[in-house]
Amino acid sequence: MSTSQTGAGSDPVEGAAVPAGSVVEAAAAPAVSTKKATRPDRSGEPLLQVENLGKHFPVTAGLLRRQVAAVKAVDGVSFSVHKGETLGLVGESGCGKTTTGRMIMRLLDSSFGRITFEGQDITKLSQQKMRPLRRDLQMIFQDPYSSLNPRQTVGSIVGAPFRLQKLQTESGVKKAVQDLLELVGLNPEHYNRYPHEFSGGQRQRIGIARTLALKPRLIVADEPVSALDVSIQAQVVNLLEDLQDELDLTYVVIAHDLSVVRHISDRIAVMYLGKIVEISDGHDLYAAPMHPYTNALLSAVPIPDPAGRRGRERIRLQGDVPSPLDPPPACRFHTRCWKAQDICKRIEPPLVELAPGHQTACHFPENAPAGATELVARAAAEQEASAPVAASGGRRHVGKHR
Amino acid sequence: MGDKATGTLDEGAVGAGSSPPTAFLEVRDLRIHFPTDDGLVRSVDGLSFALERGRTLGIVGESGSGKSVTSLGILGLHNRRNAKVSGEIWLDGQELVGAQPDRVRRLRGRHMAMIFQDPLSAMHPFYTVGNQIIEAYRVHNDVSKKVARKHAIDMLGRVGIPKPDSRVDDYPHQFSGGMRQRAMIAMALSCDPELLIADEPTTALDVTVQAQILDLLRDLQEEFNSAIIMITHDLGVVAEMADDVLVMYAGRCVEQATVDEAFHRPLHPYTWGLLGSMPRLDRERSERLMPIKGSPPSLINVPVGCAFSPRCAYAGLNDGRSESERPELVELEPGHRAACHLPLEQRREIWESEIRSKL
Numbered sequence: 001m002s003t004s005q006t007g008a009g010s011d012p013v014e015g016a017a018v019p020a021g022s023v024v025e026a027a028a029a030p031a032v033s034t035k036k037a038t039r040p041d042r043s044g045e046p047l048l049q050v051e052n053l054g055k056h057f058p059v060t061a062g063l064l065r066r067q068v069a070a071v072k073a074v075d076g077v078s079f080s081v082h083k084g085e086t087l088g089l090v091g092e093s094g095c096g097k098t099t100t101g102r103m104i105m106r107l108l109d110s111s112f113g114r115i116t117f118e119g120q121d122i123t124k125l126s127q128q129k130m131r132p133l134r135r136d137l138q139m140i141f142q143d144p145y146s147s148l149n150p151r152q153t154v155g156s157i158v159g160a161p162f163r164l165q166k167l168q169t170e171s172g173v174k175k176a177v178q179d180l181l182e183l184v185g186l187n188p189e190h191y192n193r194y195p196h197e198f199s200g201g202q203r204q205r206i207g208i209a210r211t212l213a214l215k216p217r218l219i220v221a222d223e224p225v226s227a228l229d230v231s232i233q234a235q236v237v238n239l240l241e242d243l244q245d246e247l248d249l250t251y252v253v254i255a256h257d258l259s260v261v262r263h264i265s266d267r268i269a270v271m272y273l274g275k276i277v278e279i280s281d282g283h284d285l286y287a288a289p290m291h292p293y294t295n296a297l298l299s300a301v302p303i304p305d306p307a308g309r310r311g312r313e314r315i316r317l318q319g320d321v322p323s324p325l326d327p328p329p330a331c332r333f334h335t336r337c338w339k340a341q342d343i344c345k346r347i348e349p350p351l352v353e354l355a356p357g358h359q360t361a362c363h364f365p366e367n368a369p370a371g372a373t374e375l376v377a378r379a380a381a382e383q384e385a386s387a388p389v390a391a392s393g394g395r396r397h398v399g400k401h402r
Numbered sequence: 403m404g405d406k407a408t409g410t411l412d413e414g415a416v417g418a419g420s421s422p423p424t425a426f427l428e429v430r431d432l433r434i435h436f437p438t439d440d441g442l443v444r445s446v447d448g449l450s451f452a453l454e455r456g457r458t459l460g461i462v463g464e465s466g467s468g469k470s471v472t473s474l475g476i477l478g479l480h481n482r483r484n485a486k487v488s489g490e491i492w493l494d495g496q497e498l499v500g501a502q503p504d505r506v507r508r509l510r511g512r513h514m515a516m517i518f519q520d521p522l523s524a525m526h527p528f529y530t531v532g533n534q535i536i537e538a539y540r541v542h543n544d545v546s547k548k549v550a551r552k553h554a555i556d557m558l559g560r561v562g563i564p565k566p567d568s569r570v571d572d573y574p575h576q577f578s579g580g581m582r583q584r585a586m587i588a589m590a591l592s593c594d595p596e597l598l599i600a601d602e603p604t605t606a607l608d609v610t611v612q613a614q615i616l617d618l619l620r621d622l623q624e625e626f627n628s629a630i631i632m633i634t635h636d637l638g639v640v641a642e643m644a645d646d647v648l649v650m651y652a653g654r655c656v657e658q659a660t661v662d663e664a665f666h667r668p669l670h671p672y673t674w675g676l677l678g679s680m681p682r683l684d685r686e687r688s689e690r691l692m693p694i695k696g697s698p699p700s701l702i703n704v705p706v707g708c709a710f711s712p713r714c715a716y717a718g719l720n721d722g723r724s725e726s727e728r729p730e731l732v733e734l735e736p737g738h739r740a741a742c743h744l745p746l747e748q749r750r751e752i753w754e755s756e757i758r759s760k761l
Contacts, residue, residue: 092608093579199697200465229464230635234679234693241690256608263681263691286683300613302638303684304677306661316617317610319564320578 045119046080047250048104048218053077053113054274055099059325072324073099075274076113078351081218086244086251088265088282090258090297092321096274097254101220104252105139106130117218135165138216142223144203148195154181154206155191161213180209184239201232205239212243222254237264258301262286267357270294273324273332276351280358288367290360293333331363339364350379422495425452426629427476427597432489432499434468434475441702445471447653449489450731453646455596458623458630460644460661462637462676464698468653469633473599476631477516478506493597512542515590519602521582525574531558531585532570539592557588561618580611584618591622598623599631604639616643637680641665646737649673652699652709655731659738669740669749671714674757685761692760708743716744716752 054077056070074096081087089097102108104115106122115123122133141147148157158177178188184205195203204224211219224240225233241264243249255261261268262282269279270291278291289295292315299315317336322328328335334344343363351361354372363380365372423430434446446468453459463469474480476491478498491498493514498506518524526534535554536547543550551570558566561584574582583603590598600619604612616639623630632643640647640661647664649657649672657670668674678692696713699705711717711724718724720743731741742749 092610201697229698230637230676231464231679231694232697234681234691235695237681238691238693258609259681259683262683262687283687297609298683300609301683302612302616302636302642304637304641304665304680304682305684306641306644306665308641308684314613316613318614320580320611321608 042082042085044082047083047118048081048252049114049116050080050100050104051078051114051116053100053103053115054111055096055103055108056111069325072274072327074103074110075327077269077271077274077276079269079276079279081250081252083217083250084244084248085267086253086265088261088268089252089254089271090256090261090268091271092256092297094273094321094324095271096324097256097271098222100271101139101222101252101254104218105137105220107139131165135161135214136217138211138214138219140204140207140211140219140221140224143227144200144207145195145227147207148203150195153192153194154186154198157195157206158209158213161210165214167214176213177209180213181206183212183243184209185235199232201228201235204228204232204236208236208239208243212247215247216249218250218252220252220254223256224253225260226255226257233260240264258297270297273321273327275332275361277333277362278358278360279351280355280360284355284358288355290354290358290365290367291333291362292337292339292364292366294360295366296336331361333362347380347384349376350383352376352379422497423452423492425492426455426494427453428490428492429472429476430490430492432472432475432491433487434471434480435486436484437486438702443701444653444704445701446475447704449650449653449655451648451655451658453597453629453631455629456623456627457645458632458643460640460647461631461633461650462635462640462647463650464635466698466701467650468701469650470601472650473516473601473631473633476597476599477510477514478503508542511538511595512593513595514597514599515593515595517583517586517590517598517600517603519605521579521586521606522574524586525582525589527574530571530573531577532572535570535585535589535592538589542593553592554588557592558585561585561588561591561622562614563588579607580614583607583611583615587615587618587622591626594626595628596626597629597631599633601633602635603632605634605636612639619643637665637676649676652704653701654709654741655739656710656742657740658731659740663735663738667738667750668753669734669738669746670742671716671744671749672710674753675713677761678757682761688760708741719744719748 053074055074056072058067059069059071060066061068077100079087089100091097099108103110110123113123114121117133117137122130155174155177158180159173162173162176174191178191181188181190186202186205186209195206198206221240225236228236237260240251244251253261253264265282267280268282268285269276270293271277272293278285278289278294285294286298289298296315296317299313319336322335330346330348331344334340337344349361349363351359352375353359354365354368354375363376365376430450432446432449436443436445449472451459461469461472475487480487487499489499493509525531532551532554535557536550539550539553555566555570558570563569563581563584577585604615607615619630620643632640634640644661647659647661648655649670651672657664657668657673664673668677675694679694681691694713699709705712707723707725707727708714708717708729714724723743729741729743731739733739734746
């Protein structure tokens, strides 16, 4: 990096600096949030499109490390994310939500399926070809303790993206980093401090500052607040929302806390054992969940109101999530589902749009409009007709993967 | 204690100066301090509460507020060489702080037991689940291995582990997270303890499993009539489980009330802050959360005056008393105590007009 780069390199600095100022102003005049006043435009081409994406981790045995089985962590998920929108991915541990997030980031190679970012297929791009795109795709990690290098100063951590993308002169980087620290509500004078000098919430802010450094277009936040205390959680959630308004960010938020996800997401996808079982507008999902699993999840969340604990109808799932090594055939939820019938064990229910913008994969959906069962049956029949091809295609990919 | 502690457990009550209480568990002015190179860490600084059998006390607070230190203190699990414990803990008429470690050890497991947050690190990876339960049972009961094993299988079955007679010989890593937590509950309950301390028992678990475990604890409490201390940071869990709530901040109790009072008429700004910080599923989606500004204080340098004052939105309404004088925990209504300088009427008004509507 040389100082002669200033001409070309100064843009990102200003880019980072401009929103910094404006968010500070916004913070000075708080309370009025324009959040959700303008709903993200979902008519145009999506920013991110995921089609039938899957990841099977091979299980090997013996001297030759022959593959004996596969952990079907993600098994064909499809969704799209539009600009300015927040998609929440929820599910229990082991449902594949983090794996999905890491595949979108290309931190993990997918076993099959397609990821399209801004119209470009990035599924098989090489590391080298991915590098320029990394500016636009960034990640917020769960654990603010292990995601920051303890030997580096905050300045060096937050400035790393600039160095890696060869964008700045040193003095310019310092200014940009300080603006970023201010943007996320940290004191810019803490530039030379080390991560251990900060609390958990502040560390998460450092991670967010690093994520924002290159003005990414899509941010995948993997459990961004679950390691934080309640009062700090709320601060970080508000910060993420403010930044979205200010910088027009697009989020994919992965979380297991259904109340946090509802709060920040426009649309929510519920995952179970590597599949999306329901995807819908946030409000509809919580007001009228269709999939029994979503119902069970929602009813399991403890409600912070002692008055409600006696009257509330509870659905209690029995047992644990089955192993993704050998998931149940057809509908994966049938082993724990109280509505399960014979068909659930034979035919996999496809993801069908039963209400505008509300898709669910269930033979016997709840809160569904009249005629939903027939709709599902027809879609299932269609899927059956074309299934053998798709299924064998999937398996072939597994075999290829080392 | 001056006299050599021998013989019956009842002698523990004699040496401790003040009168034994009527409640099943009573903690009086408990202080647990840790001298460190950086200064004295006042993890628990004057905590008092009482608990009856068959009731559940929820202790809420952020990390570092002294919740877990309190629970370890009750069980007598602090190393006396690096922890300074003072105050009184009365369990069923026996004082524990001044008691000999050996005496406390005989109570531990039999009369009081603990469920830890992370069952994978709380169980020994090298012994089977059954052996760990058998060991705990045989320490307190003079029975043969065979009888103890049968008891262990019984317990595992009772907490809902399928096929307990074969799973009893499994190692902890062969259990799933929810099952490990069940196994730990089985271990804690193996001697029918009267006091059960659950330290974040469901934090590491998924919501559906959490619901199962909470149901299990409720059922077992009904069966054994035990007193439960439920330590958690999740107000939802408290609302579901607890009869009484104790809110801790910086090692002290800032508010204590019945669960209905605490959620519907809280009288401390910190409790308001906790309630406002949570997105809630049972309400319309709010535009913004109302977080508490700043972060919890260091327990070495607890702010002078009210420890919460630097983060309190209403600290300025007290003519500087919040920064100079520590508010006492006073009983404002029967069973409802709070430590705040704001006049009670004003607090009620702020809650009704400013806070409640935004939750």
